[in-house]
Amino acid sequence: YQRRVHGAVTPIFDTEPGQLPRSALITRPNAQPSVEEEGNPPLGLRFRWLRLLVLVVLEIFLSVLLYAPEIPEGCIRLVRGFSAQITGKQNWVPQDQVEREVEAELSLSYAFKKTWQVCIWGIFYLIYILFSGSYSFMTVFLCLCWITYPLITYAACIAVPEGLKTGWLWTWVMELRDHENEKFAF
Secondary structure, X not given: OEEEEOOEEEEOOOOOOOOOOHHHHOOOOOOOOOOOOOOOOOHHHHHHHHHHHHHHHHHHHHHHHHXXXXXHHHHXXXXXXXXXXXXXXXXXXXXXXXXXXXXHHOOHHHHHHXXXXXXXXXXXXXXXXXXXXXXXXXXXXXXXXXXXXXXXXXXXXXXXXXXXXXXXXXXXXXXXXXXXXXXXXX
């Protein structure tokens, strides 16, 4: 089996599984590796790994911001579930209806109206840990995630502005997506 990489025909299976084939590192058509290319991958490949590292660190940070509020959200859902079981009044709304409502009414005040409980929970917990003296960096960070939850929710719901689509972050993510799609193209 062979494939075409930047004009050069290279075999697909020329190394052991899990290793990057030497032929994949040569990006010039029909070129032989130079002395400086012998031990080092091309500059573009090194920058791809650096970009990937930056994106992974950013993803970890954003994951903490987005999923830290699941603690109070879970408790609020638990209370609402018990209330529904005790009173017999179910308050289920279809997902399609919720999405239409969000699209129609999205604003910062709407996000705060839907997520204020988590914000209040964060304020009370921050006050508690500051007065008890049992705070650490992670607990304060967790409280700040809860307090800013309405802002984070609003920011996650709005469309990406066109001006940001020319920035480095958008460009890196799209290049990575395109690179991953090329690997699975037939």
